Amino acid sequence: MNERSEVAKRAAQAYRTLAELAETVEDEWVYVNDLAEAYLPAIESLEDGDTLPPGAAIAVDEAIAEIALITDPHKAIDWLSTFPHLVALALGGDVDGPGGGEGGAGRLDGHEDDDLGGDSPFRVLLGGRK
């Protein structure tokens, strides 16, 4: 196992632990699990890639140490969306997943108007339906 793979595995394990803490907020159980379901494979996928950039392993281990300090499950929820992006920044790569990183133009109802052309500065709110 190469260093990159080991670092990504440590990050994924830390993320699982963070998610376990976060899911103790009963009202957010579904959201927490949705986040984990999306981000965990994304973190794991960072195992594949180029040689680690300078400082990457230290960065990820420091980020892991940071989330290990969290005891408040509400704070843990905040970090469920942040931690994967820190890991991706350090290792080089992205955790946006299929369809998550492209943004896009146009409204959810499928109509284009003069307000939302193809180069619209705004991203659509995915998940809406006609």
Added chain:
Amino acid sequence: MRFQDAARDARAVVYAGIQADPLVARVAALLVDASPAERWMARAVMNGERTDAGTWRRIFPTVFPEGASASAGAEELLAGSLEVANRGEAARSQYRGAIVEELTARLLASRPSAGVAGPVKRERRVLFDGVPAEIHPYDVTVESPDRPEVYDCKWGSRGINADVLNQLDDARSHAADEEISVRVAIVVFDARRSCQIRLDRSTANRSGTRLVALEDMNDLRETRR
């Protein structure tokens, strides 16, 4: 459709004090010109447990490369973010919210068309004839007579909820009743993916509402066509 200053209750007065704190303006000004990595850094530090700069420099080697100098803006942003973190748990959440609002207003005001398109204002209600006024004001508005815009700002994706989405959609639909095309958007200083995940579970009508996530903040600089 018309805009109006929000009535100030006691909570609003306290929050106005935070909005007026020079720290909010300083951090927001630094975020305007920050890179995406620097914005992630600011979010992490202001959410973080540790408040020593060295730790955060090590977590962000792309912002603070080993053996090389970071940009002055990055160091200042780190320092400002740590000041927010050091305000304590209760205060920092209010500071973070105020910073997102200020950042949004500054990006909108930096458009080439700023001033021509209409003033950028804060804490404004939107009124429609024959429609009961919403209690909560919109965080940021661009008050163009013919192409107005209203924005609600959130620090994290968890702030996205049905009430916010419904209020934005109501503004859009009531304006449409008056044949005014109003842009409604929610600005969230969090990962786009996490916002989308949050939205996927919402049943609120949001088909005409736009999302501006952390990765998209610079898009606010672009003039509405």
